[in-house]
Amino acid sequence: MSKLYIPQGYKPILDLRETELGIQRIKDFFQQNLSAELRLRRVTAPLFVLQGTGLNDDLNGVERAVSFPIKDLQDKKAEVVHSLAKWKRTMLADYDIPVGYGLYTDMNAIRSDEELDNVHSLYVDQWDWEMSISKEMRNIDYLKKVVTRIYSVLKRTEYLVYERYPQLKPVLPEDIHFITSQELLDMYPTLSAKEREDKIAKQYGAVFVMGIGGDLTNGEPHDGRAPDYDDWTTPTPDGHKGLNGDILVWNEVLGRAFELSSMGIRVDKEALLKQLKLANKEERKELYFHKRLLNDELPLSIGGGIGQSRLCMFYLRKAHIGEIQASIWPEDMIKTCKENNIPLI
Numbered sequence: 001m002s003k004l005y006i007p008q009g010y011k012p013i014l015d016l017r018e019t020e021l022g023i024q025r026i027k028d029f030f031q032q033n034l035s036a037e038l039r040l041r042r043v044t045a046p047l048f049v050l051q052g053t054g055l056n057d058d059l060n061g062v063e064r065a066v067s068f069p070i071k072d073l074q075d076k077k078a079e080v081v082h083s084l085a086k087w088k089r090t091m092l093a094d095y096d097i098p099v100g101y102g103l104y105t106d107m108n109a110i111r112s113d114e115e116l117d118n119v120h121s122l123y124v125d126q127w128d129w130e131m132s133i134s135k136e137m138r139n140i141d142y143l144k145k146v147v148t149r150i151y152s153v154l155k156r157t158e159y160l161v162y163e164r165y166p167q168l169k170p171v172l173p174e175d176i177h178f179i180t181s182q183e184l185l186d187m188y189p190t191l192s193a194k195e196r197e198d199k200i201a202k203q204y205g206a207v208f209v210m211g212i213g214g215d216l217t218n219g220e221p222h223d224g225r226a227p228d229y230d231d232w233t234t235p236t237p238d239g240h241k242g243l244n245g246d247i248l249v250w251n252e253v254l255g256r257a258f259e260l261s262s263m264g265i266r267v268d269k270e271a272l273l274k275q276l277k278l279a280n281k282e283e284r285k286e287l288y289f290h291k292r293l294l295n296d297e298l299p300l301s302i303g304g305g306i307g308q309s310r311l312c313m314f315y316l317r318k319a320h321i322g323e324i325q326a327s328i329w330p331e332d333m334i335k336t337c338k339e340n341n342i343p344l345i
Contacts, residue, residue: 003117004333006340007253010319013167016343022165023312023324029160030311031127033153035104038146040129043091045105048078054287055090057083058226063113080110083305085229086289088130089266093298102131107305118254118320119310121327130266130303138265138300140210140236143243144178146302147208150247150261151176154206154311161315168317172249177204180240181211181222193222194257201250201257211242212262213275227275228284229303230264234271253317260311263304269294320344 014022035042048068049055056065056079065079081087084107091103109124116122133142158170179200181193188196200207213225213232223246225232230244244264251258267275272293276282284290292298309324320337322329322344329337329344337344 003115004336005118005254005256005319006336006342007255007319010253011341012319012323012343013317014165016345018165019316019318019323022161022316025164026157026161026312026315027308030153030157030306031104031106033156034127034129034150034306037149037153038102038104038129038131039100040102040104040131041095041097043095043103043105045084045107045128046081046087047108048080049087051077051079052287054228054284054289055087056081057085057229059083059111059224063111066110066112081107082109082111083107083124083126084128085226085303085305088128088303089229089298089301090289090292092130092132092301093292097132097299099132099134099137099299102129102301102303104129106308116329116333119258119313121309121321121325123325123327125308125325126305127308128303128305130301132299133265133302135300137302138231138234138243138268140238140243143210143245143265143302144208147176147178147245147247147263150263150306151206154247154249154260157311158315165316168315171205171252173205176206176208176247178208178210180238181209181242182216182240184209184222185216185218189218193220197248197257201248204250206247206249207257208245208247210245211240212244212246214241214278227267227279227281228272228290229266230262231267231271231275232264233274233278249314251314253319258310258314259307260314261304261306264302266301266303267293268300269296 067077067079069075107128114120184196232242247261248257312324326345
């Protein structure tokens with residue numbers, strides 16, 4: 001409850017019926033346009049993977065996955081996915097998808113250790129996508145190019161919402177602003193990482209913060225990243241480290257920066273070995289996913305996740321993610337939301 005934010009005078013712009021219709025329109029339009037923009041083929045995603053394969057997303061390395069024994073596999077354990085950050089890359093290989101093309105999937109996950117608030121739920125729904133790239137494409141300019149293309153889909157979707165609901169006027173700026181996490185720290189050295197994000201998102205409306213996972217000059221990373229999917233150590237020509245980042249927009253309802261996507265160019269063999277060592281996770285080299293990568297059985301790639309409920313929450317001007325998706329919330333949170341015109345599904 002301590003993290004629940006109640007916007008002063010909040011009242012939903014759309015009722016429950018229009019909200020549900022809006023969710024459907026946004027999801028249908030966005031995934032079709034993302035698929036066309038990045039040349040992504042839709043594939044079916046697993047809800048769970050076998051424990052001990054290295055395929056599950058480890059997030060910050062401390063979150064516990066929901067697991068269960070499988071009777072017909074001698075009680076081997078399966079884990080409900082946190083996301084499909086690594087699984088997708090194996091599918092690029094198994095589907096033999098060529099450079100410049102990729103795949104996306106409708107991912108559903110459970111994160112039982114999530115701290116529940118306006119934007120974090122036990123239930124996670126996102127479009128996970130991955131694209132095969134060449135060695136020559138593993139650079140910061142290509143990363144920015146892909147971010148710009150995704151942002152164009154965000155803009156088109158915003159206009160679709162406006163056409164159907166004229167009271168939801170577009171707020172996204174014409175272009176997305178690029179900045180490194182180190183530049184952001186240099187600008188606001190006395191602020192926390194989240195406060196720095198709030199400052200830059202409010203200033204520009206939409207921003208891509210690059211280089212997330214490695215330590216900055218203050219000895220801390222901007223935010224946590226697992227060591228085995230995004231490349232957050234490779235130096236770039238402009239002097240910063242990391243080929244990844246987050247797409248943030250300014251959320252006027254919540255008065256804060258709002259993350260819509262985490263993405264990046266994925267580790268090659270060199271970056272994987274370096275990052276596993278930095279994270280003290282070198283034992284992962286023996287896992288299924290990591291062996292395939294180290295044995296040159298997986299393509300170089302770029303990929304990320306785009307939050308479905310968060311996207312709808314932003315476009316429909318909702319104060320709580322529970323207005324978009326059905327989940328479980330603390331009783332006191334449900335009560336407080338109801339008292340403040342925030343109807344949780």
